[in-house]
Amino acid sequence: QQPVQSPQAVILREGEDAVINCSSSKALYSVHWYRQKHGEAPVFLMILLKGGEQKGHDKISASFNEKKQQSSLYLTASQLSYSGTYFCGCPIQGAGSYQLTFGKGTKLSVIP
């Protein structure tokens, strides 16, 4: 079951904050976040595991609410380099931990 991301797109000015949400109708045991810039390969941001703590990387952090089957990605004081499409992924049911199904993506545009 493909996770659902919201919003589909967001435009920010440099320095503004954004939140990207990812939810699933199935139980989540882990959530993976990736960013893909136009014409490039997706790049890993972080993994959140069931029972794990909120993770952070520079000014990008994420939370994981297992009960609500949701994860949120927080981008604070956005920079031009944050522009790209953000995908959340979760393990495909019945497959292994690393076989992921990805959401449709959230396109983030940061403007000066």
Place this chain on the structure above:
Amino acid sequence: SAVISQKPSRDICQRGTSLTIQCQVDSQVTMMFWYRQQPGQSLTLIATANQGSEATYESGFVIDKFPISRPNLTFSTLTVSNMSPEDSSIYLCSVVSGTGELFFGEGSRLTVL
């Protein structure tokens, strides 16, 4: 980290033909994954390729259409058979690290006329 090279980077093919995409990794890995990304869309897992065993295909993908080889721990190929315009996509090879991080190749952009 892992460095993944894919060939070809792009190709234009005629309907009904087949194309083989190669994926080379700079280190030995157990699992390799093939994803498809249609223009402006999400990533969809086609199959998992393990060395020494048959590839495992996800729902909606079959071996006759997407045969996969995995002759050793650093190399895999994906063939897109009997192509139609609906097969026009970017095909990405991926490997997983010990911490669960996926590394992706730059992708092979396929256009079918």
